[in-house]
Amino acid sequence: MEFNPWEIALLLFATIGPLKVTIVCAAMTEEAEPEFVRRVAARSVLTASVVCLVFALFGEAILKAFKVSIPAFQVGGGLIVLLFSLDMAVSKRRDEPRSVEGPVPAPPSLEMATCPLAVPLMASVSGLVAIVSALAQRDDLKAIVFLSFVIAAIMAINYACLCQCRRIARWLGPIAIEVIGKLMGVMLAALAVELMFMGLIGLGVVKPPPAPATTSGRPAAVAPSAAQP
Secondary structure (H helix, E strand, O other): OOOOHHHHHHHHHHHHOOHHHHHHHHHHOOOOOHHHHHHHHHHHHHHHHHHHHHHHHHHHHHHHHOOOOHHHHHHHHHHHHHHHHHHHHHOOOOOOOOOOOOOOOOOOOOHHHHHHHHHHHHOOHHHHHHHHHHHHHOOOHHHHHHHHHHHHHHHHHHHHHHHOHHHHHHHHHHHHHHHHHHHHHHHHHHHHHHHHHHHHHHHOOOOOOOOOOOOOOOOOOOOOOOOOO
16 A cells, blocks of 8 residues: 555645645735745755755654654554644634734844744644655665656645745635635545554555456456366
8 A cells, every 4th residue: 555646745735735725924024025024935845855855765664763653654644644734624714903002013034934834834843754654665766766756846836835825815816715725624634544554554554455456347258278178
């Protein structure tokens, strides 16, 4: 039982993609200049890319250093991804009114690029779990190259969305963003359950599913022996 490439891409897009970070960036840079927004986007994407690629290359070694098995990590990580997806799917949007009185807020700082935009919004815990779990199935060079390509492609999308975050927020509107987030949450919850099931199989708690039947619904016939008259 394995994730196919499309499932891995969807899992990573939901966990390290632009869904949440774009709206947060739009709110935090509401009064900033476009040049400042581009600098924030570049720094946050670079930081998140480094963190994700480090886990893609050395995640399994980190687990071995802490004596954590891959199936146990899949179960625990799947639980984290499930909680994250449930929050996406069922949480309600809360609009907090701004106070008219009080001190004038300080101008935005580039520190927001590292926290919270890069970590934990893009290089999220659920995203790092998904990266290590995907490589737990296959740790050859081809799988590492594929996963690195997917991470780079998603980070390029993140950069484009962050540079246009305020325009995207105005164009989509809060209702459309909330609906998209809930749909992605449902898909991510299904993938999280599958991830936990894979870990339980690896631990021997449950049995793997039976092999699929042939297209005719009957087992393939055994060819007769050449020596049979």
